[in-house]
Amino acid sequence: MEKSLDKWISVVKTGEKPEHETMHHQKRHHHQIGHKHGEGSAIDFYAYASKIRQWNPTFKVVFSFTTLLLCIGLNNPFVSLAVIASMAYLTVLKGGLPLGAYISVLMIPITFILLGTIAIGVDFSSQPIGQFNLFLGFGYLFTSVAKLQEMAFLMLKVFGAISAMIMMTLSTPSSEIIGVLRKAHVPKLIIELMNLIYRYIFILLDVFNNMRNSADSRQGYSDFKTACYTFGSVASNMLVVSLKKANAYYTAMEARGYDGDLVFLEEEKKLQVSHLIIGAAFMIFLILLGIFTH
Amino acid sequence: MSEPILKVSELYYSYGNGNPALDGVSVNIFKGEKIAVIGSNGSGKSTFFLNANGVLKADHGEISYQGTIINKKNINDLRKNIGIVFQDADNQIIASTVMAEVGFGPMNLKLPREEVISRVDEALTYMNILDFKDRPPHYLSGGEKKRVTIADIIAMKSEVIIFDEPTAALDPLNAQMLEEVLLKLGEEGKTMLISTHDVDFAYRWAERAIVFDRGRIIADGTPLEIFKNARILEQANLKRPAMLDVYEMLVENKMIKDESNYPTTPQALKVLLQKNIR
Numbered sequence: 314m315e316k317s318l319d320k321w322i323s324v325v326k327t328g329e330k331p332e333h334e335t336m337h338h339q340k341r342h343h344h345q346i347g348h349k350h351g352e353g354s355a356i357d358f359y360a361y362a363s364k365i366r367q368w369n370p371t372f373k374v375v376f377s378f379t380t381l382l383l384c385i386g387l388n389n390p391f392v393s394l395a396v397i398a399s400m401a402y403l404t405v406l407k408g409g410l411p412l413g414a415y416i417s418v419l420m421i422p423i424t425f426i427l428l429g430t431i432a433i434g435v436d437f438s439s440q441p442i443g444q445f446n447l448f449l450g451f452g453y454l455f456t457s458v459a460k461l462q463e464m465a466f467l468m469l470k471v472f473g474a475i476s477a478m479i480m481m482t483l484s485t486p487s488s489e490i491i492g493v494l495r496k497a498h499v500p501k502l503i504i505e506l507m508n509l510i511y512r513y514i515f516i517l518l519d520v521f522n523n524m525r526n527s528a529d530s531r532q533g534y535s536d537f538k539t540a541c542y543t544f545g546s547v548a549s550n551m552l553v554v555s556l557k558k559a560n561a562y563y564t565a566m567e568a569r570g571y572d573g574d575l576v577f578l579e580e581e582k583k584l585q586v587s588h589l590i591i592g593a594a595f596m597i598f599l600i601l602l603g604i605f606t607h
Numbered sequence: 608m609s610e611p612i613l614k615v616s617e618l619y620y621s622y623g624n625g626n627p628a629l630d631g632v633s634v635n636i637f638k639g640e641k642i643a644v645i646g647s648n649g650s651g652k653s654t655f656f657l658n659a660n661g662v663l664k665a666d667h668g669e670i671s672y673q674g675t676i677i678n679k680k681n682i683n684d685l686r687k688n689i690g691i692v693f694q695d696a697d698n699q700i701i702a703s704t705v706m707a708e709v710g711f712g713p714m715n716l717k718l719p720r721e722e723v724i725s726r727v728d729e730a731l732t733y734m735n736i737l738d739f740k741d742r743p744p745h746y747l748s749g750g751e752k753k754r755v756t757i758a759d760i761i762a763m764k765s766e767v768i769i770f771d772e773p774t775a776a777l778d779p780l781n782a783q784m785l786e787e788v789l790l791k792l793g794e795e796g797k798t799m800l801i802s803t804h805d806v807d808f809a810y811r812w813a814e815r816a817i818v819f820d821r822g823r824i825i826a827d828g829t830p831l832e833i834f835k836n837a838r839i840l841e842q843a844n845l846k847r848p849a850m851l852d853v854y855e856m857l858v859e860n861k862m863i864k865d866e867s868n869y870p871t872t873p874q875a876l877k878v879l880l881q882k883n884i885r
Contacts, residue, residue, distance in 0.1 A: 486703075512702065512703050562701065565698055571711075580740075
């Protein structure tokens with residue numbers, strides 16, 4: 314078992330490289346949309362390869378959620394820094410995710426954080442006010458040290474909160490997160506939908522890729538007008554295929570005795586006491602850090 | 608002869624378009640039989656399977672399992688005891704981990720959790736895929752998915768297992784693996800029905816062959832009887848198995864004596880040739 318797990322992880326590791334290459338490849342050629350492994354399924358892939366996947370999922374979800382709350386609630390740049398560093402430590406060193414992959418996953422929220430916080434740090438006025446200002450010909454961009462500091466602290470806070478959530482998503486497969494939500498008594502309908510949607514995203518992507526490739530091989534994307542037409546055809550065809558597949562699935566489920574309740578077997582991963590102690594110690598540390606550096 | 612495990616009598620079924628998909632099908636299936644169900648596309652094989660499992664409800668006719676006539680109340684017994692391995696694995700796999708997938712059937716049988724876990728482990732070991740336990744199905748290959756779908760049914764401990772064109776879309780190595788599993792299941796006394804277009808496979812594996820044509824059973828007998836009957840082959844658009852042709856050619860040209868000992872595999876033919884040449 315141990316050996317096969319190693320093999321699986323090594324497969325994942327070797328599988329990563331071409332994935333990154335295709336991602337860069339994608340950036341260079343903008344017209345090549347919808348690669349098989351987009352960012353979304355890469356995250357899914359990393360979660361399965363994570364070395365801390367064996368940890369109890371409820372612990373991971375509660376831990377990252379508490380960290381997120383503390384990070385926002387304490388509103389302290391030192392706490393934020395501690396959270397950023399410890400989450401990176403957990404994901405990269407404990408989880409065995411390559412640093413490059415971690416940064417590439419973080420790049421998406423970083424873009425939003427930068428765009429969002431700049432608007433808070435920098436303001437616009439028709440008068441030359443503020444500590445620093447920049448004349449743009451029709452008005453002034455102005456800011457102050459206090460404002461910039463506020464912006465930097467906010468950035469750290471949001472970044473800390475996000476890295477706590479990303480620690481969870483990069484170490485816990487979706488099916489386990491759904492299992493935790495089920496234990497938290499989220500309505501059954503939502504849980505069933507989440508399970509089905511998660512499974513079918515990959516099938517839908519597969520079907521879409523096959524259709525797109527077959528259209529592409531028949532010059533379906535040769536110019537803009539044709540591409541638009543093809544896109545429409547593929548989309549409507551996918552609806553028909555989805556309905557057919559839904560029927561086929563229902564048949565297959567009924568054949569195995571489905572009677573209206575979608576219940577899946579979930580693996581019980583034992584909660585390790587050491588994790589609980591370290592987790593609690595980390596929370597206390599964050600709170601103390603928040604109080605003493607206030 | 609003993610009581611049939613599954614008795615189907617005068618089954619009629621039509622889909623919405625009015626054309627009958629099953630047009631009066633009657634068949635008795637006995638415990639431990641290995642049956643090949645053959646016939647061209649759209650001849651009613653899959654519809655028959657879905658009726659036999661209780662997913663589709665026949666317009667007329669009745670099905671009895673071990674002597675009990677199936678009605679609305681005991682339809683779950685039918686589903687529990689007759690498992691279908693669907694043709695397209697991606698149309699069967701519903702859960703997002705292999706373990707949850709194989710446990711889906713046993714969970715629906717409302718078994719206690721420990722029993723479900725032990726059945727899942729047993730089925731995965733049986734199919735030699737225990738390592739895949741917590742992998743999601745979208746990272747498995749076609750052959751691996753097929754094994755998962757067979758493990759699905761093994762975990763339900765069905766008495767009768769139906770395979771809908773299991774060799775379609777499998778590479779030779781995986782097809783070989785599948786045949787080994789079929790032999791193993793056969794040794795355990797499971798009743799199996801397999802629909803296939805591979806006449807060579809049907810010829811060497813099956814003990815009994817049922818030929819479907821336009822919703823009717825047009826022939827039911829040993830594969831040898833059926834494949835020697837030119838009229839049936841023509842009516843159902845079937846090919847003769849290569850081994851049968853080879854044997855008859857050898858007999859015709861007096862290379863071997865006709866002992867009505869038909870070889871079904873190249874190995875058996877080799878033994879026969881060695882015996883005759885010596």
